[in-house]
Amino acid sequence: xxxxxxVVGAHYGLKxxxxxxxxxxxxxxxxxxxxxxxxxxxxxxxxxxxxLFSHGLFRFLSFLFFLSLFYHAWxxxxxxxxxxxxxxxxxxALHLVTLFLLVGYAGWAAQILWRL
Amino acid sequence: xSEVTVxxxxxxxxxxxxxxxxxxxxxxxxxRVSGAGLFLLLPFLLYLLDRSxxxxxxxxxxxxVVDNWFIKLVLFGLLWAYLHHxxxxxxxxxxxxxxxxxxxPARKSSKIVLVVSITLTLIIGVVLW
Numbered sequence: 107x108x109x110x111x112x113v114v115g116a117h118y119g120l121k122x123x124x125x126x127x128x129x130x131x132x133x134x135x136x137x138x139x140x141x142x143x144x145x146x147x148x149x150x151x152x153x154x155x156x157x158l159f160s161h162g163l164f165r166f167l168s169f170l171f172f173l174s175l176f177y178h179a180w181x182x183x184x185x186x187x188x189x190x191x192x193x194x195x196x197x198x199a200l201h202l203v204t205l206f207l208l209v210g211y212a213g214w215a216a217q218i219l220w221r222l
Numbered sequence: 223x224s225e226v227t228v229x230x231x232x233x234x235x236x237x238x239x240x241x242x243x244x245x246x247x248x249x250x251x252x253x254r255v256s257g258a259g260l261f262l263l264l265p266f267l268l269y270l271l272d273r274s275x276x277x278x279x280x281x282x283x284x285x286x287v288v289d290n291w292f293i294k295l296v297l298f299g300l301l302w303a304y305l306h307h308x309x310x311x312x313x314x315x316x317x318x319x320x321x322x323x324x325x326x327p328a329r330k331s332s333k334i335v336l337v338v339s340i341t342l343t344l345i346i347g348v349v350l351w
Contacts (some may be wrong), residue, residue: 130311152281159275182257211264218272
């Protein structure tokens with residue numbers, strides 16, 4: 107087995123591969139935290155629900171979750187286009203649409219969380 | 223030389239209706255399908271979060287929207303998609319770390335992923351319904 111491999115190249119693939127997994131681990135941890143918090147609410151009403159999200163740390167963790175989600179989705183959806191869409195022009199267009207949507211969602215998520 | 227290898231004709235068998243996908247393969251394609259589904263419905267989920275956190279009035283809108291049986295069914299599907307993606311994702315992270323890569327453990331873990339995600343969907347789905 108090769109113990110020490112000299113890593114060469116531009117690392118486009120490796121960087122995304124690691125980012126997809128790092129964001130996945132964070133989202134998994136956040137999911138557990140969110141589930142515990144949500145199920146410990148006394149009842150599901152506006153007061154309880156919004157006070158959970160207006161807590162500073164929870165808001166921060168939630169925003170980080172959304173950023174992780176959008177980055178993770180970008181890599182995943184891009185892989186889907188790369189696998190199934192062969193014409194370069196169409197693929198490029200789909201990449202751009204995906205990217206624009208996800209950047210837009212990030213702005214939307216920030217607005218939802220900081221309006222409280 | 224590289225051109226020769228690129229152009230080499232390999233036998234292909236892609237009769238989709240004849241291929242019997244093994245369990246790990248089913249988990250894998252469902253991981254992709256669930257991820258795509260979650261991505262497609264992201265704007266709807268963000269809209270629901272937006273309504274639920276806007277004000278007591280918009281929360282009422284949110285409650286009315288999710289009270290619809292069809293919407294509930296869609297959310298039930300998305301809950302499964304999330305939980306399957308979650309469980310299968312943990313399995314893939316384990317495989318990345320060379321845990322359970324042999325045939326038997328890989329089959330077993332894919333069975334666990336399917337069972338756990340469906341069970342959790344039913345439990346959480348029933349609690350929230």
